[in-house]
Amino acid sequence: MDDSTRRRFLKDLSLGAAAFSASAEGAQKNEMPGRPPSADTQPQASHPTSIMAIAAHPGDAFFAMGLPVALEVHLGGQGVFLSLSLGERGSARIPPAEYGAMQRHAAESAAQKLGARAEFLTYPDGEVPVTEEAKFAVCDLIRQYRPGIIVTHWRGSWHKDHEACYKIVNDAIFYAGLPAIERQQPPHEVGRLFFADNWEDANGFTPDIYLDITSVFERWREACAIFPMWRGENGFRYNDYYGSLAVTRGCLGGCQHAVALMSPADQLTRRVKAL
Numbered sequence: 091m092d093d094s095t096r097r098r099f100l101k102d103l104s105l106g107a108a109a110f111s112a113s114a115e116g117a118q119k120n121e122m123p124g125r126p127p128s129a130d131t132q133p134q135a136s137h138p139t140s141i142m143a144i145a146a147h148p149g150d151a152f153f154a155m156g157l158p159v160a161l162e163v164h165l166g167g168q169g170v171f172l173s174l175s176l177g178e179r180g181s182a183r184i185p186p187a188e189y190g191a192m193q194r195h196a197a198e199s200a201a202q203k204l205g206a207r208a209e210f211l212t213y214p215d216g217e218v219p220v221t222e223e224a225k226f227a228v229c230d231l232i233r234q235y236r237p238g239i240i241v242t243h244w245r246g247s248w249h250k251d252h253e254a255c256y257k258i259v260n261d262a263i264f265y266a267g268l269p270a271i272e273r274q275q276p277p278h279e280v281g282r283l284f285f286a287d288n289w290e291d292a293n294g295f296t297p298d299i300y301l302d303i304t305s306v307f308e309r310w311r312e313a314c315a316i317f318p319m320w321r322g323e324n325g326f327r328y329n330d331y332y333g334s335l336a337v338t339r340g341c342l343g344g345c346q347h348a349v350a351l352m353s354p355a356d357q358l359t360r361r362v363k364a365l
């Protein structure tokens with residue numbers, strides 16, 4: 091079976107490896123988007139899982155990665171939104187210092203509305219550096235919050251900050267789990283990594299998971315609406331795009347609203363080998 095056509099329909103991301111170890115026959119049955127989810131929807135998680143969204147800009151964290159975070163918090167897990175910059179250069183009208191403060195305030199309010207926390211590393215918007223310093227800063231926050239799941243950017247992006255974030259997070263996860271690297275916090279191995287469905291990161295993005303987020307969709311929309319750019323003020327209609335996308339993905343996932351996620355190739359390979 092071609093990995094690019096594999097689809098899995100989930101009610102929750104905090105599933106043990108066994109949940110992904112579908113038989114070949116079961117995996118084949120999941121290939122067709124739109125088929126009713128009843129038989130193929132994975133069971134609910136036995137325990138809540140902490141989740142961390144790590145994005146280049148606050149808008150990406152909440153608009154493209156916010157729904158999986160909202161869901162895991164709703165199910166009893168801990169949620170953290172980490173933005174590597176404030177996205178302070180995102181407005182053509184408002185000066186960066188002022189807009190950055192607005193973005194920070196919006197992210198904090200939106201996180202609070204979803205029962206999550208907001209963290210920032212405040213690298214300059216447009217100049218997020220792929221440095222060891224940045225990787226260790228993210229590593230330290232991973233060790234501090236100890237997420238079972240991380241959602242971040244897919245590398246196939248036209249935005250250099252998004253591509254930088256992908257690289258930083260991948261190495262930060264590696265550093266966070268390595269016992270030989272001594273930091274203030276003890277090592278932490280992240281259980282699962284997923285890439286978010288982002289309009290700016292569409293190059294080669296091939297989702298393999300459809301997550302039913304119907305239960306948190308409205309609250310997530312209210313949280314996103316706190317951001318000044320949500321309704322298209324900066325030129326892109328995030329509200330229309332991501333709201334409609336959740337409906338579209340829901341059609342394919344066999345539920346009202348869904349988000350599509352992409353697993354790293356090695357994560358898929360590991361699971362396939364476990365069959």
Ligand SMILES: [Zn+2]
Pocket residue numbers: 146147149150249252
């Ligand atoms: Zn962005």
